[in-house]
Structures are given as C-alpha cells and as structure tokens.
Amino acid sequence: MYTVADLATHGASPQLLDVWSQKIQALTDVQERAVRAGALDGRTNLLVMAPTSSGKTFVGEMAASQSAFSSRQHSIFIVPFRALADEHYETFRERYEHVLSVVISTSDWSEYDDDIRAGNFNLAVMTYEKLIAFLAQQPDLIERCTTLVVDEVQLISEGDRGAKLEALLTQVLNAENPPQIVALSASVDGVNGLDRWLGATMVSSVERPVPLFQSVCSTNGSSIQVNPDGSQEMQTLTSSQHDKSSLLLELCRKFVSDGRQVIVFRTTVRQVAETARALRENFAASGLSNDIDQRFNALDDSDAVNDLRLCISSGVGYHTGDLTHAERRLAEETFRSGEIHVLVSTTTLAMGVNLPSDVVIVADSVRFSPAKVGWSRTNISVAEYRNSAGRAGRLGKRSAGYAVLLAEHPAEQMQLVNAYLLGKVEPIRSQIPNRPLSDTVFDIVCSDLAHSEEEVVQFITSTFAYPTYYERAGGGLQEVRRQVTDAVTKCLNSGLVLLEEGRLYPTPLAKVFGASGISLASSVGLARVLQQATVTQLTKADITFEIASCPESGIRPWLRRRYKSELDPRPDHAPSKSLCASGSRLSLALSKRMPSTDEQKSLVRAKCLLDWMSGKNQRAISRDFEDMGAASARVRELGKNSAWIFETLATAAEVNGSSAELVAGIKNLALESRYGLPAPLAPLARLGVPGISRDHLLKLHNDTSSAVLYDPETILDEPDEAFDGMLTTLQLDRLRRAIITDLEDSLRRKRAGHVARSIQTDLPQKTVDDLYISKAEGLEQAVTDALNYAGISATRVLRQPHGEEDIRIAHTDGTVVVSVTASREDTRPIKWNKAKEILGAGTGLNPINYICIGRPGFEGLAERSASNIARETGTRSILLIPVPVLAESLLLVAEGVMDRNRLADILAHKRGILAIDDLPGRDKIDVGETTQE
Numbered sequence: 001m002y003t004v005a006d007l008a009t010h011g012a013s014p015q016l017l018d019v020w021s022q023k024i025q026a027l028t029d030v031q032e033r034a035v036r037a038g039a040l041d042g043r044t045n046l047l048v049m050a051p052t053s054s055g056k057t058f059v060g061e062m063a064a065s066q067s068a069f070s071s072r073q074h075s076i077f078i079v080p081f082r083a084l085a086d087e088h089y090e091t092f093r094e095r096y097e098h099v100l101s102v103v104i105s106t107s108d109w110s111e112y113d114d115d116i117r118a119g120n121f122n123l124a125v126m127t128y129e130k131l132i133a134f135l136a137q138q139p140d141l142i143e144r145c146t147t148l149v150v151d152e153v154q155l156i157s158e159g160d161r162g163a164k165l166e167a168l169l170t171q172v173l174n175a176e177n178p179p180q181i182v183a184l185s186a187s188v189d190g191v192n193g194l195d196r197w198l199g200a201t202m203v204s205s206v207e208r209p210v211p212l213f214q215s216v217c218s219t220n221g222s223s224i225q226v227n228p229d230g231s232q233e234m235q236t237l238t239s240s241q242h243d244k245s246s247l248l249l250e251l252c253r254k255f256v257s258d259g260r261q262v263i264v265f266r267t268t269v270r271q272v273a274e275t276a277r278a279l280r281e282n283f284a285a286s287g288l289s290n291d292i293d294q295r296f297n298a299l300d301d302s303d304a305v306n307d308l309r310l311c312i313s314s315g316v317g318y319h320t321g322d323l324t325h326a327e328r329r330l331a332e333e334t335f336r337s338g339e340i341h342v343l344v345s346t347t348t349l350a351m352g353v354n355l356p357s358d359v360v361i362v363a364d365s366v367r368f369s370p371a372k373v374g375w376s377r378t379n380i381s382v383a384e385y386r387n388s389a390g391r392a393g394r395l396g397k398r399s400a401g402y403a404v405l406l407a408e409h410p411a412e413q414m415q416l417v418n419a420y421l422l423g424k425v426e427p428i429r430s431q432i433p434n435r436p437l438s439d440t441v442f443d444i445v446c447s448d449l450a451h452s453e454e455e456v457v458q459f460i461t462s463t464f465a466y467p468t469y470y471e472r473a474g475g476g477l478q479e480v481r482r483q484v485t486d487a488v489t490k491c492l493n494s495g496l497v498l499l500e501e502g503r504l505y506p507t508p509l510a511k512v513f514g515a516s517g518i519s520l521a522s523s524v525g526l527a528r529v530l531q532q533a534t535v536t537q538l539t540k541a542d543i544t545f546e547i548a549s550c551p552e553s554g555i556r557p558w559l560r561r562r563y564k565s566e567l568d569p570r571p572d573h574a575p576s577k578s579l580c581a582s583g584s585r586l587s588l589a590l591s592k593r594m595p596s597t598d599e600q601k602s603l604v605r606a607k608c609l610l611d612w613m614s615g616k617n618q619r620a621i622s623r624d625f626e627d628m629g630a631a632s633a634r635v636r637e638l639g640k641n642s643a644w645i646f647e648t649l650a651t652a653a654e655v656n657g658s659s660a661e662l663v664a665g666i667k668n669l670a671l672e673s674r675y676g677l678p679a680p681l682a683p684l685a686r687l688g689v690p691g692i693s694r695d696h697l698l699k700l701h702n703d704t705s706s707a708v709l710y711d712p713e714t715i716l717d718e719p720d721e722a723f724d725g726m727l728t729t730l731q732l733d734r735l736r737r738a739i740i741t742d743l744e745d746s747l748r749r750k751r752a753g754h755v756a757r758s759i760q761t762d763l764p765q766k767t768v769d770d771l772y773i774s775k776a777e778g779l780e781q782a783v784t785d786a787l788n789y790a791g792i793s794a795t796r797v798l799r800q801p802h803g804e805e806d807i808r809i810a811h812t813d814g815t816v817v818v819s820v821t822a823s824r825e826d827t828r829p830i831k832w833n834k835a836k837e838i839l840g841a842g843t844g845l846n847p848i849n850y851i852c853i854g855r856p857g858f859e860g861l862a863e864r865s866a867s868n869i870a871r872e873t874g875t876r877s878i879l880l881i882p883v884p885v886l887a888e889s890l891l892l893v894a895e896g897v898m899d900r901n902r903l904a905d906i907l908a909h910k911r912g913i914l915a916i917d918d919l920p921g922r923d924k925i926d927v928g929e930t931t932q933e
Contacts, residue, residue: 001026001027001032002026002027002031002032002035003025003026003027004017004020004021004024004025004026004027005017005021007020007035007040007062010035010040010041011040011041011066011070012040012062012066013066013069013070015069015099016062016065016066016069016099019065019095019096019099020062022095023058023095024058027055028054028055028205028207028209029054029205029207029209030048030050030054030055030056030059030203030204030205030207031055031056031058031059031062033203033204033205034046034048034056034059034063034182034203035059035062037201037203038201039059039062039063039182040062040063040066041180042063042066042067042070042071042146042147042180043180044180044201045180045181045182045183045198045199045200045201046059046063046181046182046183046200046201046203047153047183047185047191047194047195047198047200047201047202047203048060048182048183048184048185048203048204049185049186049187049188049191049202049203049204049205050186050187050203050204050205050206050207051186051187051205051206051207051208051386051390052186052208052386052387052389052390052391053208053209053210053212053390053393053401054205054207054208054209055209056184057088057151057184059182059184059203060077060149060151060182060184061077061092061149063075063147063149063180063182064076064077064123064147064149064182065092065096065099065100065123067146067147067180068100068122068123068146068147069099069100069122071146073122073144073145073146073756073760074119074121074122074123074124074141074144074145074146075122075123075124075145075146075147075148075149075179076123076124076126076131076145076147076148076149076179077092077123077124077125077126077149077151078125078126078127078128078131078148078149078150078151079125079126079127079128079151079152080127080128080151080152080155080161081127082106082107082108082127082325083325083328084151084152085104085106085109085125085126085127086104086106086108086325086329087354088125088151089102089103089104089109089125092123092125096123100122100123101120101121101122101123101748101749101752101753101756102121102122102123102124102125103115103116103121103123103124103125103749104124104125104126105124105125105126105127105130105134106126106127106130107127107129107130107640107641107644108325108640111686111742112124112749114916115749115750115753116134116141117134117137117138117141118750118753118888118916119144119753119756119757120749120750120752120753120754120756120757121749121752121753122752122756128161128164128165128168129161129164129517131168132164132167132168132517133515133516133517135168135171135447136443136446136447136514136515136516136517137515139171139175139447139448142171142172142175142178142179143175143176143177145179146179146180147179147180147181147182148172148179148180148181148182149182149183149184150165150169150181150182150183150184151184152184152185152186153165153183153184153185153194154185154186154188154383154428156169156194156428156430156431156464157426157427157428157429157430157431158431159431159434160431160435162430162431163430163431163432163434163435163440164443164517166430166431166432166463166464166465167432167440167443167444167463169181169198169464170459170462170463170464171447171449173197173198173199173462174449174459174462181198181199181200183198183200185428186383186386186387186390186425187206187386187425188383188425188426188427188428189424189425189426189427190424190425190426190427190428191427191428192427192428192429192468193464193467193468194428194464197464197467197468208228210393210399210400210401211228211393211400211401212228212389212390212392212393212400212401212402212403213225213226213227213228213400213401213402213403214226214389214402214403214404214405214421215235215237215402215403215404215405215421216404216405216406216407216413216414216416216417216420216421217237217238217247217251217404217405217406217407217413218247218406218407218408218409218410218412218413219240219241219242219243219244219246219247219407219408219409219410220240220241220410221236221237221238221239221240221241221247222234222235222236222237222410222413223235223236223237223404223413224413224414224417226417226421226422232417237251237254237404238250238251238254244363244406244407244408245275245278247406248264248275248361248363248406249278249279249282251361251404252264252279252282252342252361253282255358255359256283256315256341256342260358260359260402261335261338261341261342261343261356261357261358261359262341262342262343262357262358262359262360262361263335263342263343263344263345263355263357263359263360263361263391263392264342264343264344264345264360264361264363265345265346265347265360265361265362265363265364265388266344266345266346266363266364267346267347267364267366267367267368267380268346268367268368269320269321269322269346269631271363271364272318272319272320272344272345272346273307273318273320273322275318275344275363276307276311276316276317276318276344277307277311279311279314279316279342279344280310280311280314280316283314283315283316283341283342284314285310285313285314286313286314286315287313288309288312288313289339292312292330292334292339294691295330295690296308296309296330297691298690298691298692298693299324299326299327299330299693300324300618300632300693300694300695301617301618301619301693301695302618302619302622302631302632303619303622303623303631303632304322304323304324304327304631304632304633305327305632308323308327308330308331311340312330312331312334312339312340315339315340315341315342316340316341316342316343316344317331317334317335317340317342317343317344318331318343318344318345319331319332319343319344319345319346320345320346321346321633321634321637322631322632322633322634323631323633324632324633324636326688326690327633331343332355335355335357336355336356343355343357347384347387347388355391356393357391357392357393357401358392358393358401358402359392359401359402359403359404360388360389360390360391360392360401360402360403360404361403361404361405361406362385362388362389362403362404362405362406363406364380364406365379365380365385365405365406365407365416365419365420366378366379366380367379367380379419381425381426382419382420382423382424382425382426383425383426385405385420386420386425388403389401389403389405390403405420405421429468429469430463430464430465430468430469432460432463432464432465432469433465433469433470433474436487436519436520437483437484437486437487438486438487438490438491438520439519439520440460440487441456441484441487441488441491442487442491442494442496442497442510442514442519442520442523443514443517444456444459445491445497445504445506445510445514446506446510446511446513446514446515447514447515448506450504451503451504451505452502452503452504453484453485453488453504456484456487456488456504457477457480457481457484460480460484461477461480466480488504490520491504491520494520494523494524495507495524495527496509496510496513496520496523496524496527497510508655508656509523509527509530509652509655509656510523511655512648512651512652512655513526513527513648513652515648516644516645516647516648517552518550518552518645518648519551519552521551522550522551522552522645525546525549525550526546526550526645526648526649526652527652529543529546529649530649530652530653530656530658532584532585533653533658533662534658536581536582536583536584537581538581538584539579539580539581539584540579540610540665540669541575541576541579541580541586541606541610542580542581542584542585542586542587543646543649543666543669544575544606544609544610544613544642544669545575545580545584545585545586545589545602545603545606546585546586547606547609547642547645547646547649547673548602548603548605548606548609548642549585549598549599549602550645552641552645553605553609553638553641553642553645554605554634554637554638554641554642555601555629556605556628556629556630556634556637556638557573557604557605557608557625557628557629557630557634557638558601558604558628558629559597559600559601559604559628560573560627560628566597566600568594568595568600569600569603569604569607570590570603572624573603573604573607573608573624573625573628574590574603574604574606574607575590575603575606575607575610577590577591579610586606589602589603590603604625604628605638608621608625608630608635608638609638609639609642609673611624612635612636612638612639612673612676613639613669613672613673613676614672615676615677615678615694615698617695618632618635618636618676618694619632621635622635635676636676639673639674639675639676640673640674642673643670643671643673643674644670646666646667646669646670646673647667647670649666650663650666650667650670653666667679675694676694677694677697677698677701678698678701680701680710681697681698681700681701681710683712684697684700684710684712684715684735685697687735687738687739687742689731689734689735689738690734691730691731691734692727692731692734692735696726696727696731697710699725699726699727700723700726700727703726705722707722709722709723709726711860712739713829713859713860715732715735715736715739716736716739716740716827716828720732739827740827743826743827743856744826744827746856747772747826747856747884750772750884750887751769751772751773751884754768754771754772754884754887754888754891755768755769757891757895758891758894760895761891761894761895762789762894763786763789763790763890763891763894764785764789767782767785767786767789768786768887768890768891770782770785771783771786771855771883771886771887772855772883772887774822775822776822779820779821779822779855780796780806780807780820781796783806783807783818783820783853783886784796784807786886786887786890787807787809787890789890789894790889790890790893790894790900790903791893791900791904792809792900792903792904792907793809793810793811794807794808794809794810794818795807795808795809795810804841804842805817805818805819805838805841805842806818806819806820807819807820808842808845809851809904809907809908811848811904811905811907811908813848813908813909814846814847814848814908815842815845815846815847815848816847816848816849816850816851816907816908817838817841817842817845817847817849817850817851818838818851818852818853819837819838819841819851819852819853820852820853820854821834821835821852821853821854821855822854822855822883823854823855823856826855826856827856828856829854829856829857829858829859829862830852830854830855830857830858830859830862831859831861831862832858832859832861832862832865834852834854835852835854835858835862835866835878835880836852836862836865836878837852838850838851838852838878839876839878848877848908848909849877849878849879849907849908849909849910849911850877850878850879851878851879851880851881851907852878852879852880852881853881853882853883853886854880854881854882854883855882855883856882856883856884857882857883857884858880858882858913862880863880863912863913866878866879866880866911866912866913867912867913869911869912870911870912877911878911878912879907879910879911879912879913879914880912880913880914881914882914884916885914885915885916885919888916888919889903889906889914889919890903892919892920897920898919898920902920906918906919
C-alpha cells in the first residue's frame with residue numbers, strides 16, 4: 001500500500017506532499033493504481049472508474065495540483081454542478097492557500113472571470129458550461145492548461161449537458177497541444193470505448209474502502225439484504241406498516257434512535273417538503289443553537305427559510321433546488337455537525353457533495369413528471385440509485401454504510417434487488433445524436449473549430465458519437481454528411497453564419513452568441529431584438545420579455561393549470577401593457593385574443609423577472625406566483641440565468657454598433673437580473689456578505705442623505721453613525737471587512753498571476769513583482785524598468801519639484817509625462833486630489849498626455865472626473881492606469897499578443913481610465929451558463 005511519502009518517487013513536489021499528508025497517510029487502491037498509471041506525470045490521459053467513496057476525486061486533485069505547481073501554469077477542474085464546484089473550491093482554497101492560486105467560475109461566481117481570462121490563477125474550478133463558454137471566446141486557454149480534470153464524466157450520457165460535454169472534450173482532444181486529461185467516473189458496466197476515444201489508460205477498481213450493506217425493505221417490515229461480499233439474507237427492519245410513507249417514517253425513527261444519521265432521497269421537490277414536515281412532526285423540537293439561529297437571521301426572509309428553521313429545530317433538514325445556495329449550505333453544515341439527524345433531499349446531493357451518513361434511504365424507484373395528459377411514469381436509472389446509495393459511509397467519514405431501497409409491497413422486493421442492487425449500470429452513450437445538430441454545428445462554427453462543411457464533418461467524426469453511434473447504427477459517414485448539410489443550411493438561413501467562397505464565417509453577432517453557449521434559435525431571437533431596437537425605442541419590459549422568451553432563461557414560473565388546461569396568465573401574471581413600446585413583441589403578445597403557449601410562458605417569466613429586478617420582496621414574489629414553481633431560490637435562478645443572456649445581448653449590441661445608451665441600459669438590466677437590485681448596488685451584492693440581505697442594501701440605496709452610502713469607498717470612510725437605522729454595528733463591520741478582503745484578494749491574485757506569466761517571457765519576474773510591492777521611489781523605478789523592457793522609451797526624472805512628473809515617455813508625437821503613486825494601504829484607492837496633481841506638470845515640454853499610474857487603483861470620483869475630462873473638447877487630458885492594468889499591458893507585449901507600438905499609442909493618446917477590456921488581445925465576452933439543477 002502506497003503512503004503519501006511514496007509519491008515523491010513519482011515526482012510529487014515536497015510542498016504538495018506536506019499538504020497531502022495533512023489529509024491522508026495511505027492511498028486507496030484506486031489512488032495507487034492511478035499514480036502508477038501516470039496521474040502525476042502531467043502527460044498520461046487517464047479514465048479513472050471506481051465506486052463512490054473510493055477516493056477517486058483525490059486522484060484528480062493530486063493530478064491538477066501537481067501539474068499546476070510544477071509547470072507554474074494552469075490546471076482546470078470541471079464539474080457538472082454548482083454545489084460540487086463550491087465544495088471543491090472551498091476545499092482547494094483552504095488546502096492550497098500558501099501553495100497555489102485557486103479560483104472558481106460558475107453561474108454563482110463570476111468574480112474571478114477576468115483573472116481566468118488573463119491567466120492569473122494556478123487551479124480553476126469550473127462547471128462544464130463555463131469552460132465551454134471560455135473556450136468559445138478564448139481558445140488559447142486550453143493551450144495554456146497543463147491538466148484538465150473532468151469530474152463525473154459518465155454524465156456524457158445525460159441529455160443536452162452530456163452532448164455539450166462531449167463537444168468540449170472533442171475540442172480539447174483536437175487541440176494542437178492538448179492537456180493531460182484525467183476523467184473521473186462512477187462505476188458503470190459498459191464504458192463503450194470511452195477510454196479509447198480519450199486516448200486514456202483505464203484505471204478501474206471495484207474496491208470500496210467503506211463497506212456498503214444494501215437492502216430492499218417492504219411495507220411488511222421485512223428486507224432482503226445484499227452484503228458487501230454478495231451474499232444475501234432476510235431481515236426484519238421494523239413492524240408491518242400500512243403504506244410506504246409510514247414505512248419511511250418508522251425506519252427514520254428506528255435509525256435515529258440507534259444513534260445513526262439518515263439521508264432520505266425523494267424524486268420530487270414536493271415529496272421532499274412533505275417528508276421533511278412529516279418527520280418534523282415526529283421528532284421533538286430541541287431548538288436551535290445560538291450560532292445556527294444567527295445564521296438563519298442572516299438569510300433573506302422567505303417561506304422556505306421559516307420552514308427550514310422549523311425543521312432543523314426538530315433535527316430534520318431538507319435539500320432541494322428550491323433552496324438558495326446559502327440555505328442549502330446551512331442544511332449541509334448542520335447535518336455534518338450532527339445538529340440534524342435526518343436530511344431529506346432530491347438528487348442535488350447525489351452527485352458528490354461530501355456529506356457523511358450512516359444510512360441512506362432511497363424512497364422511490366419511479367419518477368412522475370408532467371405529460372400532455374396527466375403524468376408520465378419512468379423508472380429511476382441504476383446509476384441514479386447507485387449514486388444515491390453511495391452517499392452512505394463515505395471515505396474518511398464513516399466505517400460502514402447502509403442503504404435501503406423501499407418497495408411498495410413484498411412482491412416487488414426481489415424485482416428491485418435484481419434491478420438495482422444486482423443490476424448493471426447503464427453503459428455510457430453519446431447524446432450528440434439526440435441534440436439538434438444545428439445547435440452543435442452553430443457552436444462549432446462560432447468557436448472557429450471548423451470553416452467549411454467538410455471540416456464540420458471531420459469534427460463530428462472525431463466525437464465519441466461517431467464510433468459508438470454513427471458507425472454502428474447511425475448510417476455512418478454518409479448519414480453524418482447528410483445531417484451536417486441540413487444543419488449548415490439552417491445556420492446559413494439564420495443569417496448569423498455566412499458562406500463565402502466555400503468557407504463558413506460566423507458573423508460578429510454569431511461569435512458573441514456562440515461564446516455564451518446560446519442556441520441557434522435563441523440567437524436568432526436576440527439578433528431580431530437588436531434589429532428592432534434600431535427603429536423602436538424598446539422599454540425595459542420589452543427587452544426583459546425577449547430574454548424570458550429564450551429557453552435558456554429556465555422553465556419557471558410555469559403556467560397555472562386547471563382541469564388539465566393551462567390558464568391565460570393575463571393580467572395578474574403578465575407585464576402591464578403600459579410598460580411596453582407600441583409594436584414590440586411584448587405589445588403584440590399582450591394584445592392577442594389568445595397568445596401561443598410559448599408566448600404565455602414568456603409572459604409569466606417576464607413578469608416574475610421584472611418583479612425580482614425591481615427589488616420586490618422574495619416572499620411576496622413567491623406568493624404572487626403560488627403553485628407556479630416560484631420558490632425564492634427558483635426566482636433567483638431565473639434572475640441568474642437571465643443575467644448572462646442580458647450580458648450577452650449587451651456585448652452583441654456593442655459589436656452591432658448600437659448606441660452607447662442602449663448598451664449601458666442592457667448592462668444595467670443584467671446587473672438588476674443577477675442580484676434582484678438596482679444596478680448601483682451590484683458591487684456590494686456580489687460580495688454576498690452573511691447577514692446583509694437585499695432589503696438592507698435597498699435601505700442604503702434609498703437613503704436621502706448627501707453621502708452615497710452604498711458606495712464601497714463611502715462605507716469604508718463614513719462614520720458608523722451615518723448608517724444608523726440601516727445596518728447594525730455587526731453588519732457594518734462584516735460589510736467593511738468583506739470589502740477590504742475582496743480588494744486584498746483581487747490584488748493578490750493579479751500579482752500571483754502576473755508573476756507566473758512573466759516566467760514564460762523575457763520580462764523579469766522581479767520587475768513585475770516590484771510593481772506590486774515597491775514603495776515611493778522604488779515604485780517609480782519599477783515602472784520605468786517595466787516600460788523600457790516592453791520597448792517603451794521611458795526616463796525617470798530623478799530630481800523634480802513637488803507636483804512635477806516622475807517619468808517621461810518619448811513618443812513620435814511628443815512627450816508623455818507620468819506620475820506614479822501608491823496608497824499607504826493596498827485596500828484604499830488613490831484619491832482624485834492626488835491623481836490630478838499630474839495635470840500641468842512637464843512645464844516647457846508641452847506634453848501630449850498626462851498619466852497617473854496608481855496602486856491599487858483609483859476611487860470612483862477620480863475615475864468619473866478623468867472620464868469627464870476625456871469627453872471635453874478642450875486641450876486638457878489625463879489617463880489613469882491602475883498598476884494591475886499596467887502589468888497586464890506589459891505582459892501582453894512580452895507575450896507577443898500586443899505590439900509595443902500599440903501600447904505606446906495607447907499611452908500617448910488614450911484618455912480617461914485604462915481598463916483591461918481596452919487592451920488588444922483581451923476582448924471580453926461575458927460567459928455564463930444555464931442552471932440545470
């Protein structure tokens with residue numbers, strides 16, 4: 001058996017060995033097999049397949065951290081769900097705090113997206129969709145990646161997400177310098193050649209270090225148990241019960257009385273809520289600890305929060321997509337700490353959230369879902385059962401696990417044993433044949449992965465779908481060509497893809513839509529919005545309706561039904577006609593005698609979204625849309641899904657040459673949609689400070705005093721008394737600490753990323769580092785040295801009167817004078833009074849531009865004042881450059897992305913504030929994802 005120390009013989013870095021040894025001492029069977037197969041060499045592709053609780057996630061962690069640390073470049077760890085990304089990120093950030101720069105990117109987290117684009121990270125945790133979007137915008141990201149870990153790769157078999165994951169992996173495999181791929185999969189009984197397609201060594205283990213006992217229990221109280229060695233035995237778990245609901249309650253009582261924790265899996269949100277309430281009534285309320293009570297007080301007020309509070313006070317929790325991220329985390333943590341005994345959940349927990357449990361009860365073997373008439377009934381998959389059962393007795397948490405599958409009656413018991421406990425897990429199958437090929441082709445063309453119909457065919461034939469579907473039963477190459485021809489025709493008919501001299505070209509709008517992962521049909525709709533905006537002044541409601549019409553915004557709230565018919569949502573659940581422009585699609589839909597079903601669904605989503613964006617109380621929104629699937633978390637989900645579509649539309653508007661007013665308006669709508677608050681509150685809302693709700697932030701925004709109390713700089717500078725009646729002392733302290741921590745973390749990430757990138761160039765590492773740490777004259781010299789290394793003719797002025805320039809830059813059009821300054825604290829921006837001292841310097845030189853370079857950056861007043869001067873028609877000019885932006889520009893020159901003459905021209909002629917988005921080679925397209933949880 002390998003120990004952590006033995007990993008040194010496989011090239012593991014001593015610093016990482018110290019970190020890993022704090023987690024484990026000995027490796028599991030699958031971990032040892034993976035290391036022997038090449039997990040730590042940064043070159044060998046692996047498909048690691050093992051049961052739940054075998055330790056395979058740590059294989060990916062070792063590979064990613066070793067590769068990132070030893071190469072000083074990037075590793076990326078992708079997962080299917082936000083909850084899983086959150087857990088990995090928090091684990092990695094804490095574990096590698098002093099070794100690696102760890103970032104995250106999901107629909108909940110966009111704070112680090114700029115750092116990822118710029119390469120300012122070592123290890124990034126992302127959802128599948130975010131990496132797809134990043135690569136559509138910035139394909140070279142994968143060229144700079146040394147190891148890609150794909151968690152839960154068996155989900156390649158699941159729907160639209162699986163098809164997109166397969167296309168992503170095809171792109172990675174086809175890259176000129178592909179990274180090492182470490183694919184992690186739950187045990188399946190048929191990999192269907194996935195290892196060969198990935199060019200991977202198969203690492204398989206059936207060993208489960210934590211034994212799992214499984215049984216099927218019937219309402220008569222008897223169970224058929226399958227032991228870890230495969231033997232079977234009959235047991236009596238409880239007395240006879242009259243139905244499955246009673247059996248479930250009795251089993252929970254039994255296991256809890258034995259001192260064991262239980263996770264119960266149900267197939268629907270409604271079943272979860274009903275089960276949790278029934279259990280709550282059967283357990284005595286012991287109340288909440290002071291810490292948990294305070295955490296509840298910090299949550300936004302909603303019916304779900306009150307319900308969860310009552311449940312947890314009785315030792316019962318629940319976990320569904322109807323809970324917000326903070327609410328789900330509270331349920332998880334109280335279960336981990338042992339404060340609750342039973343946790344009832346949908347499969348939001350079944351895909352790897354590391355919750356220890358003694359017992360798992362899988363209450364349902366069938367799932368009911370709405371159909372055109374009544375309900376459809378489908379059996380859960382064997383994989384879903386195994387993932388759920390595997391939560392019992394997880395590695396490092398419990399010594400054994402016990403899983404119970406409930407049967408409706410004794411006659412069903414043996415059927416369920418054979419189907420689920422002894423049955424084979426469904427084989428891995430491609431989903432590309434089940435997705436509209438026009439969407440896949442649109443993505444391929446927009447990502448510049450193919451420029452002709454033949455190249456599209458070549459891409460499709462390099463997917464997993466080709467050897468496993470098309471070659472076997474899908475008509476082979478001839479059928480691929482026929483389907484590609486049809487799909488290309490649809491793309492051309494959309495007007496978003498052009499054919500010139502036999503080559504396919506995405507239009508600039510198509511590039512934007514493709515980078516955001518938006519379907520062809522939705523892209524056509526958004527392009528139509530921009531076209532209409534040229535002739536009609538669309539309102540907030542009009543644009544919101546168009547966003548809500550995109551399937552990517554989600555399916556909730558849904559239409560009310562009565563007698564199996566869907567009800568017209570007007571007027572209560574649709575926007576008012578007074579809010580829309582004449583002739584808009586919203587106006588036309590509201591005027592119809594009977595809008596189409598799709599239009600009605602869009603009306604409902606638009607009304608809910610507008611309420612959310614206005615800052616309306618979440619509880620009130622949920623009650624207004626009662627029985628329409630609008631729990632608080634679902635409303636937030638609608639807002640987040642819609643936000644990235646708004647962001648995409650804003651970028652498309654810029655590319656399309658729309659007015660600055662329209663672009664700014666859509667960007668503000670994106671912020672309102674993401675946070676459910678007025679756009680100016682976004683900088684505070686994104687911090688997610690515990691105990692600071694939307695209502696608290698709205699109070700700051702609505703304050704009528706002269707100070708702008710919602711401005712982060714104001715919050716740091718104003719006395720506590722200014723916030724009386726709006727924030728408590730504790731809340732104000734938390735908010736200030738969050739602002740400072742955010743500023744410190746941002747500067748730390750940028751420094752680490754820029755230093756790491758400098759190693760790959762001729763730009764000295766010390767020169768880049770000095771930009772972030774030097775003071776006074778040392779900073780002046782660091783800036784001078786860095787500019788000269790980039791080919792900019794810069795001379796430091798060694799003796800100058802107070803208020804004169806520190807550096808002079810020689811340009812063909814004249815002289816640029818520069819002042820360099822740093823705040824005493826890197827958490828406080830440079831004030832306007834300090835920045836503007838450069839104006840009027842350079843006496844006798846007749847400068848063509850005045851520049852102030854500051855660390856960490858500049859206050860809002862300075863940025864606004866500089867921008868106002870830039871808009872003037874007179875001769876005054878000033879350019880403010882934050883040190884991180886200067887470092888980025890110098891690295892772009894060193895990397896060959898930007899020409900030094902282009903940088904010189906920017907320094908000579910740019911006015912206002914220089915941002916990363918202004919730099920050539922760093923074009924930004926907002927990336928997002930549709931929530932699928």
